Amino acid sequence: MTIQAVIFDWAGTTIDYGSRAPIVAFQKAFANVGVQITEAEIRKDMGLDKYTHIHKIINLPVVQNNWQARFQVLPTNDDCDRIYLDFKDILLASLTDFAQLKPGMSAVIDYLTTNHIAYGTTTGYDEEMLAIVAPIAANQGYHPAINVTSEQTNGIGRPAPAMLELACDKLEVTDFTKVLKVGDSINDILEGQNADAITVGIVEGSNLMGLSATEFDALSRPQQALLRAKVASQYEAAGADHILMSMTELPALIDSINAPVSDIQ
Structure with missing residues (x-):
């Protein structure tokens, strides 16, 4: 098999270690209406487009x-719209602080470029959010050929395969079984599965791990190992094809997938 394309997620996968920007914005937007929400309540549906995510949060029994x-009274759709607009303003104002490439991404970019493997993204960000993070990432050498949001798929986001299928179509890749979908949330894995792509879950700096680099580095080695195992087990339960501790392992994974059967035996 030869991998023809890699489709990445953004926050928590390629930028924003720990996927912190959306968490901060969600909590502030709900706090602004006097409702406190936990990181766990937010992270369970990360990977969705942000408008759908607001609806998911507001429909949680504890939030209701x-x-x-x-x-x-119970919240209405107008309340959801109001919170979403506030969330978006908060997120847009903070995105520049969370657009640093994650460790290993520069080497991955060099590998994909050298080996002529196309790469693009699907994301829960909208076009306005991408307009902020994409140029900052580009200044760090990250230039996805295409970026697909749910605005381009008539509002159909993860875990449906529509965004991934459109990304592949734009890259002129027709065999989805030769595409790697790389993400940091369960919805990323489900998106890839629903498109028949090969799914890859990234452990460190992921939404599932939920810690900033400083917070993770402050843990003892046994604590880090325990947390890595916990996140890996979540990916495994979701049926991820491959689980990588960090992005630095991606080139070796692609090499192993591309290796002739005779080389593996």
Whole structure:
């Protein structure tokens, strides 16, 4: 088999170690209406487009209960719209602080370029958000050939395969079984599975791990190992084809997939 394309996610996968920017913005937007939400409540649906994600959060039983206790009514679609607009303003204002490439990405970019493997992205960001992070990433050498948002697929985002299929179409790749979908959330894995792509979950700096680089580095080695194993088990339960501790392992994975059968035996 020869890998024809790699489709990455953005936050937590290629930039923004720990996928911190959306977490901060979600919590601030809900706090602005007097409702506190936890990181765990946010992270369970990460990977969705942000508007759908707001609806998912606001429909959580604990959030519904807290909302009703505060306002004596349940939240409406207008409330969702208002929170989303506030969330977006907060996120747009902070994205420049969270656009640093994750460790290993520069070497991955060099590898893909040298081996003439096309790469692009699908993302829960919208076009306005991408317009901020993409140029910053480009200044660090990251130039995806295409970036697909749910705005380009009539609002159909993960875990449906529509964005990934469109990305492959734009890259002129027709055999999805020769495409790697690389992400840091369960919805990334499901997106890849639903498109019959090869799925790759990244452990360190992922949404599933949920720690900044500083927080992770502050852990003891046994704590780090335990956390890595916990995240890997979540990917495994979701059916990920491959689980990598960090992006630095991606070139070797592609080499092993591309190796002739005679070389493997």
